[in-house]
Amino acid sequence: MTMNPAYDMTYRVERFERGQAHRVRSVEQRIGGKGINVTRVLNQLGKYARATGFSDHAFAAAAELEMPVDFVHALPWVRRTVVISESEDGTATALWEPGARVSNPHAAEQLSVRVAGMLPEIAGLVISGSLPGGIEPSLPAEIARTAIAADVPTICDVDGEALRLAAQVPGIVLIPDETELQRLTGTRPTTADDIVIAAKPLIDNGVRAVIATRGAEGIVAATADGAWSAALAEPLAGNPTGAGDAAVAAVIAALASASRPDWPAVLADVVATSAAAVVVPVAGEIDRGLRTRLTPTIQVRELGTPCR
16 A cells, blocks of 8 residues: 555666766666555565555556556646655665645545455555545554454555654554664663563564664564564665665565464565665566575574563
8 A cells, every 4th residue: 555656766877976067877767655665576486466555547547557447536746756866886866756736635544445445355455655634643653553453464564753643553564674673662672682582572562573774784673472683694785775675575575475484484575675675777677587596595583572
């Protein structure tokens, strides 16, 4: 589910310098947004996935050419995100537009009804990304609560007030980055054990799992059954845009396949899938061969800090 989709623009330059004119080597435009990227990666992993959320008619038509979609047409226009990718060392600079405001007072209800109608036939739900203006931050939590009540594993990859409200839904899986986790918990964790300690009140409150993404340092997962960290043996250079979405896709694929996942094995796959997105210049794509090669090399460590 992508409530605030975007057209992703990627400009490739040799080296980006602030305040200077640049000759762009190539330009790529594609439909995007966090949930769109998750859908793409799931399809590359061999999992049938459908994209939903809010859009305008033009965006929905473009998306339908690539993947199964079922959007509520509630946006007057769809925003753009711009990534400046440097050929010299793979550094990426991103600019995110805020997006249009939803003016239809019934849009949230329409989306909730649409998702509720899908629940009997789906094995997992991901709610990703920012919210457009006019949509209450409680909507992701409300939809997640309905999905979990229908026994559908649900991930919320949101931020701010939407994340705080989602964290109050029993059974939810949260995948924040370190900054989002800091804002959610009011702590400043610096180590893997710190992250587990920060996540413990959330687990005690009913959250199924907190999976904190840490960029090149990998991920930390905290559940009621244990906590683990996972990381690459050596970091990879590339474009990190979309790596988090690839990680989310790997997590929901695992949760949709097993009611009691083998978390160390899941985390190894998550890190490998995320890394396989870093080496691809655009978001929503992975190098499947690299993912296969990396998975057995991922270093997974059980953490001594208990979550129970």
